[in-house]
Amino acid sequence: MRLGLVQGEAPKEFSVFSESSVDQQGVATSGIDYIFSAKEIRKTFPGVVALDKVSINIRPGQVHALMGENGAGKSTMMKIIAGIYIPDKGTLFFKGEPLVLKSPRDALNKGIAMIHQELNLFAHMTVAENIWIGREPRNVLGLVDHGELRDRTAKLFADLAIDIDPEAELGSLSIANRQMVEIAKAVSFNSDLLIMDEPTSAITDKEVEHLFRIIGSLKSQGKAIIYITHKMDEIFQIADEISIFRDGTHIVTKPASKFDHNSLIAAMVGRELNQVFPKEEVPIGGIALQVKDLARESAFSNINFDVRFGEILGVAGLMGSGRTEIMDSLFGVYPADSGEIHFNGKKLNIKSPKDAIKAGMAFLTEDRKQSGLFLSLSVGENMQIASLPLHSSLGFVRQKEVDELCSDMSKKLKVKTPGLYEIIENLSGGNQQKVLLARWLLNTPKLLILDEPTRGVDVGAKAEIHKLITQLAKQGAAIIMISSELPEVLGMSDRVMVVYDGKVGGILSRQEATQEKIMTLASGVEL
Amino acid sequence: MSNSVPFEKVDKVETLKKKRWALPQEFSIFLVLIGIGLVFEALGWIIRSESFLYNPDGLLIMVLQVSEIGLIAVGVTMVIIAGGIDLSSGSIVALAAMVAASLAQVSGYDRAIYPGLTDLPFLIPVLAGVAVGGLAGLVNGSLVVKSKVPPFIVTLGMMVSARGLARYYTEGQPVSMLTDSYTSIGGGANPVIIFIAAVVLFHIVMRYTRFGKCLYAIGGNTQAARVSGINVGRNLIAVYTIAGLLAGLAGVVVSARAQTGQSGMGMSYELDAIAAAVIGGTSVSSGGIGRVTGTLIGALILGVISSGFTFLGIDSYIQEIIKGIIIVAAVVADQIRKKRTR
Ligand SMILES: Nc1ncnc2c1ncn2[C@@H]1O[C@H](COP(=O)(O)OP(=O)(O)OP(=O)(O)O)[C@@H](O)[C@H]1O
Ligand SMILES: [Mg+2]
Numbered sequence: 001m002r003l004g005l006v007q008g009e010a011p012k013e014f015s016v017f018s019e020s021s022v023d024q025q026g027v028a029t030s031g032i033d034y035i036f037s038a039k040e041i042r043k044t045f046p047g048v049v050a051l052d053k054v055s056i057n058i059r060p061g062q063v064h065a066l067m068g069e070n071g072a073g074k075s076t077m078m079k080i081i082a083g084i085y086i087p088d089k090g091t092l093f094f095k096g097e098p099l100v101l102k103s104p105r106d107a108l109n110k111g112i113a114m115i116h117q118e119l120n121l122f123a124h125m126t127v128a129e130n131i132w133i134g135r136e137p138r139n140v141l142g143l144v145d146h147g148e149l150r151d152r153t154a155k156l157f158a159d160l161a162i163d164i165d166p167e168a169e170l171g172s173l174s175i176a177n178r179q180m181v182e183i184a185k186a187v188s189f190n191s192d193l194l195i196m197d198e199p200t201s202a203i204t205d206k207e208v209e210h211l212f213r214i215i216g217s218l219k220s221q222g223k224a225i226i227y228i229t230h231k232m233d234e235i236f237q238i239a240d241e242i243s244i245f246r247d248g249t250h251i252v253t254k255p256a257s258k259f260d261h262n263s264l265i266a267a268m269v270g271r272e273l274n275q276v277f278p279k280e281e282v283p284i285g286g287i288a289l290q291v292k293d294l295a296r297e298s299a300f301s302n303i304n305f306d307v308r309f310g311e312i313l314g315v316a317g318l319m320g321s322g323r324t325e326i327m328d329s330l331f332g333v334y335p336a337d338s339g340e341i342h343f344n345g346k347k348l349n350i351k352s353p354k355d356a357i358k359a360g361m362a363f364l365t366e367d368r369k370q371s372g373l374f375l376s377l378s379v380g381e382n383m384q385i386a387s388l389p390l391h392s393s394l395g396f397v398r399q400k401e402v403d404e405l406c407s408d409m410s411k412k413l414k415v416k417t418p419g420l421y422e423i424i425e426n427l428s429g430g431n432q433q434k435v436l437l438a439r440w441l442l443n444t445p446k447l448l449i450l451d452e453p454t455r456g457v458d459v460g461a462k463a464e465i466h467k468l469i470t471q472l473a474k475q476g477a478a479i480i481m482i483s484s485e486l487p488e489v490l491g492m493s494d495r496v497m498v499v500y501d502g503k504v505g506g507i508l509s510r511q512e513a514t515q516e517k518i519m520t521l522a523s524g525v526e527l
Numbered sequence: 528m529s530n531s532v533p534f535e536k537v538d539k540v541e542t543l544k545k546k547r548w549a550l551p552q553e554f555s556i557f558l559v560l561i562g563i564g565l566v567f568e569a570l571g572w573i574i575r576s577e578s579f580l581y582n583p584d585g586l587l588i589m590v591l592q593v594s595e596i597g598l599i600a601v602g603v604t605m606v607i608i609a610g611g612i613d614l615s616s617g618s619i620v621a622l623a624a625m626v627a628a629s630l631a632q633v634s635g636y637d638r639a640i641y642p643g644l645t646d647l648p649f650l651i652p653v654l655a656g657v658a659v660g661g662l663a664g665l666v667n668g669s670l671v672v673k674s675k676v677p678p679f680i681v682t683l684g685m686m687v688s689a690r691g692l693a694r695y696y697t698e699g700q701p702v703s704m705l706t707d708s709y710t711s712i713g714g715g716a717n718p719v720i721i722f723i724a725a726v727v728l729f730h731i732v733m734r735y736t737r738f739g740k741c742l743y744a745i746g747g748n749t750q751a752a753r754v755s756g757i758n759v760g761r762n763l764i765a766v767y768t769i770a771g772l773l774a775g776l777a778g779v780v781v782s783a784r785a786q787t788g789q790s791g792m793g794m795s796y797e798l799d800a801i802a803a804a805v806i807g808g809t810s811v812s813s814g815g816i817g818r819v820t821g822t823l824i825g826a827l828i829l830g831v832i833s834s835g836f837t838f839l840g841i842d843s844y845i846q847e848i849i850k851g852i853i854i855v856a857a858v859v860a861d862q863i864r865k866k867r868t869r
Binding site: 357363399 | 735737740743744748750751752753754755756758810813814815
């Protein structure tokens, strides 16, 4: 049923929505059950109305999920609740009192904490320092008490069953572990309202389960949680209530049990949607990439695989399994120590990404903030940076030509932005992701390596991206796609390579591949 | 479907127009320049009963001074945009001035540095001065890239060494008796023309060439730039070298205008150059932000302030105090402007 169209049922759902919005107001007037309410919030940015007349009510001891397309205004609303943005209009109520927030610190002091969509940690500080920054325990001399700092962190991690060394430098952790640190940090404030903005976009199923256990225990302590995600399967597992935003307005709030998969999507996108792009059989050509005995110290060893032109090779594995590291080396970000890479019949000596790009490869990296985005530059500049060599003569960029390509690509990927000139930092997370994907699609690669390509992207755009990837394969490109979402891997791939502990755990054909087999291989058990 | 009100199709995938009509970023800072000029004009009438702006001689002197700092500031701006910093430009001015002047002396002067190399065509000292500057910049860039020592330290070292070298070159003696063809480079409005040419050239480089775009990218996020296939090292070496070349050229202009080469020339020019860049909107705290044209206006603001104070007869120590305040105020104003989206 997951793959089905929303059809026929839709009109019935529409009427349910209109009922519930009445219902919504009825409840709002009683107002006692709520720990937090926002009324008629409006927030504008230059050229953008991010939120208009948005009201939500949050109950204690419940998970309130927030859903909507990329750029719908979810993060903006959360940043208002966490004291980061000041609304243009509207009022907030917390524990029955009107709430005016002067700063994020103010919100924390009052009992509202937030896990941000983008990680906000300091790479050169230890895990413990990161968690307690600004509120470090101090000794009699007023200096930071490092022993106490470590003990507190250890206790926090023990409570949450997190297995990370408090003394490790944050920069040495995987993204998934950094995300766990961010979660622990938010929990450590012991807030009554905890906002989680796409906390699972960077972690695998194992950590997701872990997070859900943490959420469960927070709920039982009567804490309220606002939870944003684009992952449909999570929603019904975790949410008690669901609110839907669209284009900066609040569409509907209902108990999760009153939604089903299709009605949820229909409410989000406001139209019928073929949300899963079906796998297309594409003729598979000759060998594009052949990797022989590739190894890099303390990351991976003995890596052997190949990809053919027109083929999509899915790559699965747990966090820290080495799947990202292998791709980093293929692309020359951190060159391999030994082994051979043959591409298009030639042996390559890849020392830097420049070499890889010259050979016709492209690589969408996993960590968009660290190795993807130029936050201070415009959407257009971000999109075209990798294909400038294709569009310049004598060092001068043929600006009109690239701008047109960028415009086309933005439209195809439905990037929500006032224009190519907008500074990319001002785009919503999902839209930033689309711009990065566009960067590499514009490069017309012969081998496209995608590390979590649809991370933080909404359901509609996801289908669109899958379609573009398939189109590229059809045109003969070879594609390697890492994804933590097994349905995505299973749905898109011709073959699936599972990585475990820096080694290839196994390679499954499309026919063989199942969720169970992948999970088995990913946990190091041989089939 | 009649009750499908919340479902009207709001497909807001706008046509991505190239640019919404907007004032250029430099506009606000340009207004500041005009404002400061008018304040001095008013004060001029009040205090001295004279016009500050309608004073061709005074303005020419101001613009000439701005040109020297400005020439350096163009290079410094580019380095800062690429995420670096250059503290060595003032010292490079001195070194280039000494070397160039030593090759520009007239014959029949018994204390010539190179008695056999006198009365040379002016192009030779010019090229020598520029080359010395370029070489110093190349050393800066190579050290920054290869040794991974922060640019602040590398260029601080160069600042001290290049100044020492300039002094050592003639054991502190000034180099005078320069050829007319050489000194004419600093004559009339030539320095201004050279400066404007550099601004136009590097404005085009930064806006319309791949190299310029790569510098913005490197300053914005070095790792992402590398992953995007940019040769970070080569571009950084190039930008430090360009900054050195421009400082060398400034050394030529300075010595030609003063008709002498002195090892004390260009003292603390690097700070004025950085100030001009910062006032013009280049961000020292995060790379990838800034414009050469902003720096032009920043340099003019500095020039107007110091010539305005001199015009009003204000003590030079007080001038420095106020200049410092204005630099910080410019950055604060910029931060406030940015924060307003909160
Ligand atoms: N600081 C800002 N300046 C300008 N525009 C902004 C800013 N922050 C957000 N916006 C705009 O407001 C709109 C809502 O953005 P928001 O980040 O809230 O979306 P979102 O629902 O969280 O999307 P996503 O699912 O992609 O994270 C977007 O169009 C975005 O471009
Ligand atoms: Mg968001």
